[in-house]
Amino acid sequence: EDASSAVQMQVFFISDGAPSDHTFERCEHGVAVWEEDPSFKGIFRGHARLYSCGETARECRPAIVRRVRDECCKAVKRLFEKFGVDRLHFHTVGFGPAQEEFQVLQDMVANLPRCSFQKLGLSANLLTSALSSLTSTVTQMRTEGGSSRGLTLRAARPREDAAAFHQQPRYINPHDNWDIYTGDRLVSKQTIVDDKLVDQPLEANGTGVAVKHSYFAQGAERVAFRCTEVGVQAESREVVAVGFPLVAKETLYEEQLLNARFHKNMARAQARGQRLAKNFNARMQCLMDSKEKQDERMIHFAPCSIYEVLDDDYTAGHAWILAEPMLEGQFHKWNNNGGKLHTPIGDPAIDEIPQVFSHFTWSVTDSKELVCDLQGVWNRFDGFTFTDPVIHFASNPHHNHRRRRGRRRTDKGDAGIKAYFETHRCSELCRQLG
Numbered sequence: 524e525d526a527s528s529a530v531q532m533q534v535f536f537i538s539d540g541a542p543s544d545h546t547f548e549r550c551e552h553g554v555a556v557w558e559e560d561p562s563f564k565g566i567f568r569g570h571a572r573l574y575s576c577g578e579t580a581r582e583c584r585p586a587i588v589r590r591v592r593d594e595c596c597k598a599v600k601r602l603f604e605k606f607g608v609d610r611l612h613f614h615t616v617g618f619g620p621a622q623e624e625f626q627v628l629q630d631m632v633a634n635l636p637r638c639s640f641q642k643l644g645l646s647a648n649l650l651t652s653a654l655s656s657l658t659s660t661v662t663q664m665r666t667e668g669g670s671s672r673g674l675t676l677r678a679a680r681p682r683e684d685a686a687a688f689h690q691q692p693r694y695i696n697p698h699d700n701w702d703i704y705t706g707d708r709l710v711s712k713q714t715i716v717d718d719k720l721v722d723q724p725l726e727a728n729g730t731g732v733a734v735k736h737s738y739f740a741q742g743a744e745r746v747a748f749r750c751t752e753v754g755v756q757a758e759s760r761e762v763v764a765v766g767f768p769l770v771a772k773e774t775l776y777e778e779q780l781l782n783a784r785f786h787k788n789m790a791r792a793q794a795r796g797q798r799l800a801k802n803f804n805a806r807m808q809c810l811m812d813s814k815e816k817q818d819e820r821m822i823h824f825a826p827c828s829i830y831e832v833l834d835d836d837y838t839a840g841h842a843w844i845l846a847e848p849m850l851e852g853q854f855h856k857w858n859n860n861g862g863k864l865h866t867p868i869g870d871p872a873i874d875e876i877p878q879v880f881s882h883f884t885w886s887v888t889d890s891k892e893l894v895c896d897l898q899g900v901w902n903r904f905d906g907f908t909f910t911d912p913v914i915h916f917a918s919n920p921h922h923n924h925r926r927r928r929g930r931r932r933t934d935k936g937d938a939g940i941k942a943y944f945e946t947h948r949c950s951e952l953c954r955q956l957g
Contacts, residue, residue: 536616538616550576552583560572592630600635613638617641682741683749694763703731706730709831718795720829730753734748735748735749744932748770750844751769769847785843786844799887803822819873828847850908854898864947893915896912915937
C-alpha cells in the first residue's frame with residue numbers, strides 16, 4: 524500500500540555486531556558448517572569444533588558469510604527500488620564494543636543515496652543523540668522530496684572518494700574509469716539562450732567530453748560525476764583535459780535518462796535563475812554604497828551545457844549529460860524547496876541575501892514564480908554562485924495538465940511558495956527592493 528502512495532519513510536537499523544544468520548545456513552554441500560559438532564568433545568584451537576564438509580569447509584564458511592552479506596545489501600536495494608530514492612532514508616547504526624565488526628552495516632548503505640552508517644560504541648548518550656539527529660531528517664525529506672512513482676531507479680554506480688572531487692588529471696585514460704566521447708560518439712553540445720536550445724562550440728582544442736564512471740555526490744533527482752572536455756595530442760595521441768573542470772549530472776531514473784526534455788528543463792531552470800539574478804544584481808548595485816558590498820552580494824547561477832552522446836551501455840544507445848563548471852570553495856545551502864532556511868556563513872548581512880533573492884523572484888514575476896533551493900558557494904569577491912535551483916510556479920488556470928507534467932518533481936507550486944513565506948521574515952533589504 525505504501526509503495527503506491529507519496530508517503531515519506533525512514534528506516535533505522537541498529538545492530539550490536541555482524542549478522543549471525545550464517546550460523547543457520549548450509550553450504551552448497553548441504554552441511555551446516557557453522558554449527559557446533561556435538562560428536563566432538565573438547566576444544567579445538569580455543570573454540571568448539573564445527574561441522575565439516577571436508578577439505579572445502581574453509582572455503583564454504585566464508586562463502587556463506589558473503590552470501591548473507593549480499594542478501595542484506597540486496598534487501599536494502601529492493602526497498603529503494605520499490606519506494607523510490609526520493610522517499611526513503613535508510614540508516615544503519617553499530618551499537619557495540621569498539622572492537623566489534625560492523626562491515627555488513629557499512630556495506631548495506633554503500634553506494635546508495637540518502638543513507639548513512641554510524642558507529643557509536645556503547646554510549647547511551649551517543650545513541651540518544653543519533654536518534655534525535657536522524658529523526659530530524661524525516662521533516663527534511665517530507666518537504667524536499669517529489670514523487671518518483673512510475674520511474675525505474677537506475678542500477679547503482681560505484682562512488683568515489685569525495686576528496687577526488689577537485690583532483691582533475693591532465694591525461695584522461697579510459698583504464699582509470701573514464702567514459703570518453705569523441706568523434707562520432709559526441710553528437711552535440713548545446714546550451715540555453717533566451718529560453719531556446721542552441722548549439723555551443725567545444726573549448727579550444729577540444730574534440731569531445733569525458734565523464735568519470737564513478738560518482739562523487741547524489742541528490743534528490745540527479746547524481747554528479749567529475750567531467751572535462753578533452754582533446755587529443757597530435758604526436759602521442761593521448762587524450763588530455765582541456766578547459767575548466769566540469770561537473771556532469773545525470774538523472775537517477777532510467778526513463779529520464781533517455782528523455783531530453785528532463786535535461787533541458789534542468790538547464791532552463793538555471794538559465795531562468797540567472798536572468799532573474801541579473802535583474803537582482805542591478806538593483807543591489809544601486810542600493811549598496813561601496814563596491815565591496817556590491818561584490819559580496821552579487822548572485823550568479825552556474826551556466827549549463829547539454830551533451831548528447833552515443834554509448835552502447837545505455838538502453839537506447841545514447842543519452843544526455845548536463846554539465847556545468849566545477850564550483851570552487853565550500854559548498855553551502857541557504858534554503859530548500861519546503862521553507863527551511865539556513866545561515867551557513869554566520870554573517871547575517873550575507874546569509875540574508877539568498878532569502879531576499881527568493882522573495883525578489885516572486886515579487887518581480889508578479890507572484891508567478893519563486894526561485895529557491897539555493898545552494899552553491901560564496902566568497903567576498905564574486906558573491907554567490909548557485910546550482911540546481913528549484914522554481915515553484917504558482918497555479919494558473921491557463922496552464923493545462925500537460926504543461927504541468929513538464930515541470931520538475933521538486934516544483935511544489937502554491938504549497939512550496941506558501942511554505943517559503945511561512946518561515947521567511949522580510950528585512951529592510953526586502954522592503955527596499957519592493
